[in-house]
Amino acid sequence: MEFGHIRRSEHLPARIAAQIARDITEGRMRPGEKLPTEHFLAKALGVSRSVVREAIAQLRNEGLVETRQGVGAFVTEPHARPIRIEQDDLANRQSFRDLFQLRVPLEIEAAGLAALHHTADDLARIDDALTSMSGAEKWTAEGIVADLAFHRAVAAATGNEYFSVFLGFIAERISLAIDAARAVAVLEEIVEVTIEEHIVVRDAIASRDPKRAREAMRMHILGAARRLDLTLEAY
Incomplete structure (x- = not known):
């Protein structure tokens, strides 16, 4: 899994969430796998930690990840994921x-x-x-x-x-x-x-x-x- 800087013309949280979501749905991140830390993602993507936090909140709302207090965010099992609407559909x-x-x-x-x-x-x-x-x-x-x-x-x-x-x-x-x-x-x-x-x-x-x-x-x-x-x- 690789992360590249997100273009500033894009809505950052949504684009970051979409990038991570693709890694999950295409199998590059497996169920139960822990996401990189906010600090790592912010540095790798060239954005603030608040933007990364918003992106992870989106992934959590979509059921793609679950967060554990003081531990981090983890990829959920496919059967636990709710309905998903792709941004491109809109x-x-x-x-x-x-x-x-x-x-x-x-x-x-x-x-x-x-x-x-x-x-x-x-x-x-x-x-x-x-x-x-x-x-x-x-x-x-x-x-x-x-x-x-x-x-x-x-x-x-x-x-x-x-x-x-x-x-x-x-x-x-x-x-x-x-x-x-x-x-x-x-x-x-x-x-x-x-x-x-x-x-x-x-x-x-x-x-x-x-x-x-x-x-x-x-x-x-x-x-x-x-x-x-x-x-x-x-x-």
Whole structure:
């Protein structure tokens, strides 16, 4: 198994995850085999450890690896792996739109449940992701990593682990959409609008008002779709 530097024009976590996934599905990494450390992968691929961590989170959400506290990440047995959607499949616009449509009910419901059930730690994780999104790295790939972390933190705040599993999987597959949206708009405008939408979602969750949180998330998802010229159905 060899790792080469990832081109900066690509969405880094998704591309790194795809590279490792190919090594797994094509047999270059065997079930039970331990992945290289975050430090090794970051150095070999020429990226930050946070990007590697995001890629491993994607692989975990897809069931290709399992992580063990303090030990590392290991390739799972094939029979333990859930359904898999290849990134190339989403090159078809209708398939991409259909997957994005699936975000609508799941993300909206997650926001409402997060408003009801979040803990102080949950809100702190949401705030950490929002801080990263709003900081100096918001114009870079690290800002995209933080965007995904925000949505994972909201899913975790529902108190229902299945939201984390399904939304984590979908968000990672949709991740290239963020790059696409940035590519067709004035970057300063789209980033600031996106951050503002996330702030509204965060504040609604913090207020423990599920209706407000659901509406804030609905507006964000539909706004994200419009920036990709996608028409979604939402009621």
